[in-house]
Each structure stands twice: as structure tokens, then as C-alpha cells.
Amino acid sequence: MKEVPMSTCEREFILKAIRDRKRIDGRQTYDYRRLKVSFGMERGCCIVDLGDTKVLAQVSGKIEEPKKNRPTEGSIIINLELSPMASPAFEPGRPTESGIEMNRILERNIRDSRAVDTESLCIVAGEKVWSIRADVHVLNDEGNIMDAASIAAITALSHFRRPDVSVMGEEVTVHSPEDRDPVPLSVHHMPVCVTFAFFDQGEFLLVDPNRSEERVMDGRMVVGMNMHREICTLMMSGGMLLVKEQVLRCSQIATVKVAEIIELIQRALDKDAQARQAGEKCGFAESVPTNKITTNRKEATAIDTTAAAQQASQVIQEAGPVDKPMSNMLVQAPGTVQIGEGLVNTWDVDDEDMESEEKEGREKSVTNGREAVATSKPTERKRPVKAGEGTVSHAEGSDSEEEETVMLFQGDDETKSTEEPDSTALMQPSNSDKPAKKKGKKKKAAQK
């Protein structure tokens, strides 16, 4: 089943936009889409959402006989499944060439760079070792599967706990989670891939291409790196010619990106660990934001309206009455019905003016093209449970049904990324149930 063909008109337009340093979804050249990492009930299961690209990784372990030439080492097998569910272009059965290439890059990135220590997987040398298998399934392909898969794989591996094993002479006992809590894998470093898309024979460069940009690009380069600025894998093949300087520039950009992504993964892991210690509910069901219509709602993208700050008050007066909670169906206007709590106002404001580091350095980097997409409900929707002003909850994770996922914040108060050259205006905190905090932020922005 072939994909919907790409008309020359779309192709020409996207290329022209890129030449003007613009992207059709409003991101900067080095911006990632909204990255969300959430974990399942079981240890070792995680879903990564990179924009609309959704990848599930599941790690499992079994005891096996080691290979003859490496009797004291366990084995790590990584398999990337491109299921036809993700896009009409994927066929069931034998993987296509690009599928094989992605598998090989993933394997090289994690196994050849020895991210996970295989010596520690040995139980009885020569006879019994752990064979860890990470299966990565692509659930929805909106471009850049490589990065999402590499993040999902390494996060799942770090999140996985294998049952504890004790050896007495010949006899090996595997302890159930009740009597001995499971042991994590020893992950030395976390290699993550960053994909660069090239246009016009390497003249223009984009990070994290979405599906339409992927179909238009000349070629791509995948750089796998870890925290300590070590390049774990690098792959540039396909129809275009590069010069040395471009390669070095890409690796510098990758260093910055990888640092942020790994920081986010670490935070998500810690958050999940806290949730499990506190005995709270965890898992995908928990991490689905309950207060959003999941079906018809277009992804909320924030509007950088520093200029509109003066008219904030005037906008509030125009707001209509507050709608009722989710329980019954509400007809807002002829032709539309609202099931659920209704849409969320993401009047969030980027209080950081990120200068994009290109030469021309415009004085106000406006995330252009990011129009007021979100249905800016005129009124601040009060959360039905909490009272209004007083809950300036400092740490996001405080209230229980805080969703599991942690957004890659761009303007986040606590861990504002310091002076890195360009900000990842990745995603505004579209978390709907923090109205109080938002209001506070807007005032701060207003004073600037």
C-alpha cells in the first residue's frame, strides 16, 4: 500500500520555506518536537512520543547458554519492528532496506558502544548467562523514527529490572520479585541518536525532520552520542556529498541536543522511581492526561505573544461563561459538541527570548508559524477540584494525579537551561491542570 504521493507543489513549498529558515510546523532549524517519555506498569516498558511519532520499547530477559567464543558475556539483542500500523508505507514481512539500516544503527549505537555492561550478565561462565532483548515497536511514524527509537531503547534498558539470581555451586536460584527485589542493568552511559536532514546538497540543515521534511530531504546523518560527548555511532549514507566542516558542526549541535534529551530521560526515570517508591499508581493508563479529549483535539501549540502582553486584560473581559465539568455533553455552538472537560487554554508565554544563533540573529526569535493554534478559551479554566489562587505548587509532581509524563520544558522555572547557544523551544508546558502557576508566569513575563 503506497503512501499518499507528494505533489511537486508541496515539495517546492517546503524547500522554499527551508531556504527562508522557516519550517511548516513553526519550529526553528535546531528545534526538537515535543518529547514525552512515559513508562508502563511493568519494569522495562516505555513509550516515547516525539511530536506525533510514537515508539514503544519493551525489554525482556531470559537465561541462555552463552556463545562459544564469549563464555563470560551475556547478550544484548535489539530489534526494531516497523509495524504496518505506523504508516501505510511499511509492509508486513521482511524489513525494507531502511528498516535494516535503522536496526543496524540502533544495534551499533547501544551494543557496539557497550552502553550496557554484558560482563555483569554472566551467571555461570560458559553455561548460563542473561540474554537481554529490547524490542522496539514503531506505533506511529510522523518522521524521525531513529531518534525516538534510540531514546525508547536506552530508556527502557535503564528502566528494566531483572530478577536477582544467586548461585550455590552448581545450583542456580532465580528469586521472585517478592523475596528479593529485582536488580537493574548496569548502564554505563546513555547513547542517544540525533538525526540531521540535509537539503540542497548539504547547504541547509535541519534537526528532527518530520515526515514531510523526511520525504523532501536529500539525505540524512545520524549522530549517536552520550553525556560525555563521546560519539557512539555516526552514519551518513545516501545520495549527497558533505564537507568535513559540516560534519564537525553537526557533532557540536548534537552535543547540545543530546545533553538536553538525556537530562529529560533522567528526570523521567527519577520521577517514575519516586512514584513507584511512594506506592502511587504508575503506568500508561495513569500517564494519559485525563482532562483532554484525546481524539479530535489538535496538538496544543503555544503562542509566543510577548507583543500581545499589554492587551491581556482586555482579552480576559471578552471571555464567555465558564463551561460545566465533563459529565454531560455540551453544545458550544451549532455544529460542534464537546464531550469531556473541554479544551484547554494554553495561554502559556515563553518568557525567554531565545536568540537563534544564526548569523542574522533577529532581535526577537518568535516561534513563527506557531499560530494561536490552541483553542484559546477566553477564560482561565478552573480545575474542578482545586480552589483557585492559592495552589502555586512549586514542584510539578506534587498533586497525585499529576500526569506521569515530564515535558521537555523550554522556559521551565527551576531548571532553566543556562546559556546554551540555542534553546529547544520544544514544547510549552501544555499541562492543563496548573492554571495557578501559569497565571503567575504571565505576570512575570508582563513585567519584563
Next chain:
Amino acid sequence: MSSTLGVLSDAERLFIVHGVQDDLRSDGRACEDYRHVQVETDVVSNTSGSARLRLGNTDILVGVKAEMGEPDPGRPKEGKLEFFVDCSANASPEFEGRGGEELAIEVSNALQRIFNSRSTLDLTALCIIPEGQCWVLYVDVLVLECGGNLFDAVSLAVKAALFNTRIPTVVVTADDEGQQEIELSDDPYDVKRLDVDNVPLIVTLSKIGHRHVVDASWEEELCSLARLTVGVTQKGTIAGLNKEGSGSLDPESIYEMIESGKKVGMVLNSRLKEALEKEENSKREKIGFLG
């Protein structure tokens, strides 16, 4: 032989058939002459024995790797011989992917036929511990170019490779509780050689018109409806026989072909033996494909 290499027009076909009638072939040979044969052994380093052979423009590379394995339960006191033929895509675009598999199976069956009788190769020498461990010789044939008469070239190359095979001597020591330990001698020159005198060579006789020719080029193969492959040992015994092709042969011409096959086979065997001995002790620089 599948006509993968091209198509022959009727005019060419007639020219070749008439030429054969008066004992003159398109490349000037008589009916029972072989093309120029180049053979060189020990061309691939990490094998126990290897040989490269060029018969006309048919190019074959054979590698023999000796590995340890369990003997066949039916023949506990003997080693094993495994043949694997790989038609590389270099030979022709038809062999890309799984294209060359059918021909490869035909060739490996022909080899299997001439090697499966006991008196061809003394396999008991390959046994280390009866019913326990034995040497398994993996004979891998790589067809690099098909210029006709593939079976002869393959059998010549296999015999040369087996002649060149060096199997490290093995010492079996039984330690105290009867556990048998196998030690490999690490001296590279302390090796066993295989006795290949009784190994047969295949001679393919292609019936063109009323006569038969030896060592047919691919054009001549397209003109012949029936072929007889005769396995001949040095002493002239017939070690295998197989009629191929979609035509039939009358008994008289079969006997005649067996006769001339034996004659040519014995000459071929002795010529190969001389070449291998000469190359063995002349110790000159290996040229391989660079020659």
C-alpha cells in the same frame, strides 16, 4: 547447463555442429582437447587448503576448512565431507539473490555422487575418537565465472584443494577419570595430508550431432542436447556416471563415450598430478588473481 549466458542463433549453431562433424571446433581444438588450464593452490590464507583454477574462462575458487564435529551415526569411525557450492553473482546477473541455487545444487550433487563411495577418499584417517569426535571437511566451491564445462573445472579445483589441505595432527590423551582430552599441535608444519590419488575427476562429454566433444565451451553446450559426465580415477576406474540434458543417447554411443571419457580422464589426472607436484616444490611467489 542452463543457458543463462546468452542466446545462440541458428547460424552459429549450424556452424558449430558442422565443425564438430569434421573434428574441428570454433576455437581450433580437436574433439578431445581441453582448453588451457591454470591451477594454483594455497591462495586463501585462513583455510586448511584452497585452490584457484581457470579452465578457459571458467573461474573456480575452492576453500577447504577442517573443523571438528560428531561423526555420522551410520559410519561412526569415519570423518565427514560436506560440499557447499555458491554461484557468485559475479559469474552472471542471473545468479543474483537466489538465482544460482538450482545450478549450485546440481553441481554439489555431482560432487556428492563421485565422493560418496568409500574408495574415493580414506575417511577413516579423519576420525579422532570413534563415535566421539571427527574431522569434518567443509569443501566450499565459489563459482566466479561460467565459461562452460563447469563440472570438470569444479572437480579439478576440488581435487587440487584437497591435495593442498593440511590437517593439524591431533593427540588424544585420556586423563585420569577416562575423560579424553584433545590437543592440537601448534607447530604449523606438523600436519597430515590427504591421499588424493583415488579421487576421481569429472569429464563431461557433450553429444553434438553424431560426435561427442570434451570440455565444451558455453556456445557448444547450447548446441548439445545430451551430455554424459564420467568420473574417472587415475587408474581408469569409472567412479560415477550421469546422463544430463533433454536428449537421449543410443547405447552404442554411450559405450563409446565411456571409452573416450576414461582415456581423457586418465590423461587429465596425470597432468593435474604433475602440475600440483611441480607447484608444491617450486615454492615460487603466489600470483593469485594478479597474474
Next chain:
Amino acid sequence: MADSVGKVVIPGDILSEFRASEKTSKVALGPGLRQEGEEVLVTKGGILRHKEPNLYWIDCHQRRYIPAKGEDVIGIVTVKSGDVYRVDIGATQPATLSYLAFEGATKRNRPNVKVGDLVFAKLLVANKDMEPELVCIDSGGHSSGYGVIPADGGFMVHTSLNLVRKILSPNCDILKFLGKNVPFETAVGMNGRIWVKAKTPKDTIVVANAIASSEHMTNAQIRTMIRQLLDKLSGF
């Protein structure tokens, strides 16, 4: 039955009594409803709509286009074979477009259509048994807006069929309101494809995203959203 007009119905609901209009005792069932013996069954989830005198249909959210005769669609030319172009309109099978179906096209003077071009055309033939057929001329033989869409500067957005119906309906003023502020040219295909072209790529992106995201907005919300965009645009 009359009470469930305007309510959400799901496939399998049985709609019992009908308010047959005075004049005709017949009831017209539109898309999404199926008659089974005496009962009327719902086949598509959505909102039941009623239009005087006796027309009922289900308004559901759908992205896959079912060709209907006489509708305008935007297609992508995929194959040029002989004298027929195969055009992808997002339906089950690609539509055919003859080279004669252009204004002023003759055997010798063929229209300049290349693979990958966008074509704004009307569906001449569209039923479940035959391959859909497109034409780029109206009954009078003039192109009147149909034909090949030039590929310089415009952008096409794939959306759901509901959005197209919404922006084409009279009581939605998004196009008018946008047009007042940002001059742009647009072609709306019933198969959920909207082609937009403004002066600069920046404006085109803004207009395209505005239209694409206005699916669940009321007119008031649309107006505020557009006003914000314009301020942002001015400060760009």
C-alpha cells in the same frame, strides 16, 4: 427519533419513528443511515442532522473521501499513461483524467500536465462500481477555475472532510475574516485538501495553519485566534 436529532448516535442504534413531512410520506436517508426491513439503522458514529422537509443524515468525522458526483476535488497526478492521467484523490482507487478534459485541449494541443502536479477538478463519474472520472472544464467548456494549480509558492494541507464542509458553509466566516487581513488565494477540495497561496511563504504558513487548526473553534474563537496571529505577524 425526532428527539435524537442533534444528538450523538453510534453505529447499531435503531432509529424508530420518523417525523415524516406533511407533503410526502417518504423520508430521505443520507450518508450514515441504512434501512433494514422496517427499521432504520445507524452505520456511522456522529451527530444526527435533520433538514426540512424529510432529509436525515449523520454528520461524522472522516478523513477518507468517498467520491460523489459533481464535487470539486484537488488531486495529485501520479501516472501519465497514454492519453489518460491517473490522479490520486484520496479515495479507494485513483481517478482518471483524460487530456481532452481541459479547456481548449485538442489532439495536437495537449495540456501541460506533469507527474506530481496538483489538479483542481470536478468529479464527472463517481459511484461504487466504476472508477471515478475527473474533468477540468465546466458544462460550457470553460475552465472556470478548474485545471492545473501552478506549483510556485502555494501549499496544500490535508485535513478532515468536516473542516472542508465547515469553512465552505455560509455561517463560518474564517475565510472572509482571514482574507480581509492577509490577502491569499485558496482552492478547497471536498476530499479534505486545501490549497493556499499568499504573497510570501511566511503568510502562506500562517494562513494554512490557521485554517487547519480552526476545526473545533466557534466563530468567536476563530476571530480572536486570527487577531493574535496578525499581531504576531506584524511584530514578526
Next chain:
Amino acid sequence: MAGLEIISDQGYRIDGRRSSELRKVCARMGVFTQADGSAYIEQGNTKALATVYGPHEVRKGRGKIQHDRAVVNCQFSMATFSTGERKSRPKGDRRSQEMSMHLRQTFEAVIVTELFPRSQIDIYVQILQADGGNYCACVNAATLAVIDAGIPMKDYVCACTAGFIQDSPLLDISYVEESAGAPFLTVAMMPKSEQIVLLEMNSRLHADNMEKVLDLATQGCKDVFAVLDRHVRDHVSESHALMTAS
């Protein structure tokens, strides 16, 4: 492999080379008669054989005909006896499919395919003996084979590996150094314009050393280019002499 030290303290490697020295490269063009173009190359102990058929009409898979350029089709296979451990399948596994894909992409970027629309160029490479740097030997052999077949190319494409062991960059990694787990970089490049056609890196290399290793690899590609160029010129002048003489 701790025991085995890759570089002796005087700076020599196991096979006696210095750190920025290529292995001995010898090549021969026109090895086979039936192929349109063929070449054989030996880089140290790595031996590769390449043949080129085409541009010819597309027989299998009519679907992939391109109306504006030729389709390059590659197949990489390793002889079962080429490595120390016998390989059970010469070409089915994932690594060879990936290698075939890289070869195809490399030569799609280099061969001027616009001149032969709706046709197909087959490049088949066979590794006879593998001792590290298999991909480079394949690319260099295929370049010679394509030149031998007379198919127009933008420039030579030469490939070389460069590693980083005991914090000193090494050129042209052999199998022993490769299996010692050292990081190494494979570069396929057009030597005159220094444009990188393919870049591939394994195991961990710090970003700062990246530049040094990349420069060494570029220099390596230029040296390989010099050797190949000399071979091509000898081959052409020799066959030219034969033609004019006879």
C-alpha cells in the same frame, strides 16, 4: 584483548606498519571476460573482487524503473571461507544486506546516472578473504570495475578506515585492531573535491578527537586514490599499446 598491545612503544603496529601507513594495495582490472567491467584488489590480506554489468534493461522488478535515471543495483557477498570462522550463508544475513545498501547509495551518488534513463547498472562485489576494512576494499574494487566498464563517474570514490587507539589515530585498520574494540571511522570520499560520500563510525570516540581521525582518513583516501589512479593509467596505457601494436 588487553594483553595484545596494538602499538608497540616505538610506534609500530602488529603488522609492522607505522600509525599513518596504508596496507599494501595491489589491483588488477579486467579480470573476467564476460563481465562488462571487472576488477580485483588486495589491501593487505583483504581480497575483494568486483564485477559490473550494465547499463542494461531492467529484467527483474519492473517496478523500480526510474524514468529519468539509471537504477544502481548492488550485491555484496562474502565467501564462506573468507573469515576465520566459517560463515554458513554467504549473503543472506543483515550485515551483508546493509553493506549492499551502502554500496548502492555510495555509487548512486557518484555514477552519472542521468545519462542512462530506464536502465539498470549491476555492481557485484565478492570478498575472497576478509582481514578488516571489507567495505573499503569493496568500494575501491567497485570503483575500478566501474571505470573498467567505461561508465561515466563524477570522480573516483576511494574509501579508507581510520581508528583511534591509545589516543593516537591509526590509518587502515586491520581485523586484529578492529576486533580489539577500538573506535574506527569508515569514510568513502571523492578525493579531488574532498566531498564525503559515506561516513560510518563504530564504538566510542570522543568528539574532540573526531577532527584528527577524519583528517587522517581523508589523507588515507587521497593515498588510495594515488595508487588506484596509477593502476588505471598503467592498465589503459598497456591495453592501448596492445591495440595499437596488433
Next chain:
Amino acid sequence: MPTDSRRVPGPQDSRSPHWYGKHATRQEGDTRPDGRGDHDLRPVYLHAGVVSQATGSAYIEMGQTKVIAAVYGPREIARREEFTMKGRLCCELKFATFACRRRRQHIQDNQEKDGALIVLQALEPAVCLDRFPKSQVDVYITVLQDDGSALAAAITCAAAGLADAGVMMYDIVAGCSVRQCGERQLLDPSVGEELSQEGESAEDHGMVTVGLLPSLNQVSALTLDGHLQQQTAVQAVKTCIGGCQGIYPILKDCLVTSTRKKIPALDPKSSHASTEGQNGQT
């Protein structure tokens, strides 16, 4: 051992017990274990038209060796290759997994592919391929029990099947094999004689199978395994040809009865011999 995902295989390293049994020592003297002379055939039962679905079919029993063949008449070629004026004959030979003493695999191994090629090349000269251009005749042969010279029985059975299918043929093909151990030639050997090792040490030992077009006296299939002197090889081929001529009348008789059954209008009085049942022994 190719892993078979569809069937539940036995334990991997199971081994059939009979390897460990003592082989029946062959008593000397010229008679063979089953009392035949050296040049006698085993009793042959041949019946055509056993598979109703197939265009033509045949079932043969040579002693305990049972083979069944089905022929699917000229039909269009599955994969559209280039146009061929000559028709195409395709042959597939499969030993049932229980056919031999040692269990065979469910998929075709190399030996069966080799056998299929030999049967194909045995039948091809006899069939008028140019009578059905652009189409293909499929012959599927299954060896139900292998008690020696299964290949020869397969050739005869396939030829009878082709004849029963009404495919135009120049001549019928008969198959026979001979086991040479030492100077004795055992015609139509049983499996014990075929695999007996005691003849191995002798100067001449081997197995010859011949496919013959009896009326045209043309050899369409010839295969020899083992080591034989040239004279003994020629002698062995001659005995084989004699054996094929011996089987020829049985083939003729079987086809006569099956044709008579198919075309009852044939005047019953004129048919002299052969009762309705199987044909007799030689």
C-alpha cells in the same frame, strides 16, 4: 536439520534404533535372500488411473517398493516467463517421511532434488514437447515405501502416469537398476542388497540405474554410483537395458487394461486375455 515450525518434531537428537542392530549376514551361494536369481526382477504390480483428481496417474509395486505418480495435464505456466515454442515438463520427487528406514525430512533435500532431475531427464526425450507450446506438464512422484531401486520404479511409474494422462509421447520409458558387488550383478536390488557394505572392498562395487525407451532402444537416463571397471560398467548397463526390456510388456499390459476400462465401447470379444483385475506376474 531445518527447523520445521509447522509440525511438532521429535526431540532433536533422537536417533533411530536400527543403527545398533546387527545386519543380517548374507549367506553365500548364488541365490539372493528372497530366492531370486541374479538376473530376476521382483514381482511387479502396475495400475494406472488411481488418482481421480489428476489427468493421469499410476501406482507401481516392485516387490516392496511402492511408488505413486500423478500427472497434471498440459496447463498454463504459473510464472509468465518469455514465450517458448516448446512445452515444459516439470517433475517433483518426494520420499514420504516414513518411506525409508531412517525418517526423512518433510521438505525436499538434495538427494530428492537429484532424483527428480534424473526422472525429468528420463521422461523429457520421450514426450513430444512441441505439441503443447506455452504450457507445462507437472509430474508429482511420491515414494511410499523404499525397498530398493526406488528411482527405477519412479521412472516407470511416471511414464505410465504420463501415458495414462494422454500426453503425446514418442515412446514409453521403463526404468531398471543393477547392483554390482564384486563380480556379481544383482538386477533390481532390494534395499538390503543396495546398502550392503560387504561388496565395498571388492574391486567393482556400485549401483547403476537406466531409463530406456524400449521400442526406440534409446537410453534416456543413466546414473552410476561407486567404482567400476570400464568393462564391468558397460556390462552393468547392458544388463540394465535387458531388465528394462523385461518390464516393457508389463507397462504395455497395464496401459491396455486401463484404456479398455476407460473406453468400454471397445469390442469386449476381441480382447483375448486379461481379466478385470491386476495383471499377472512375469
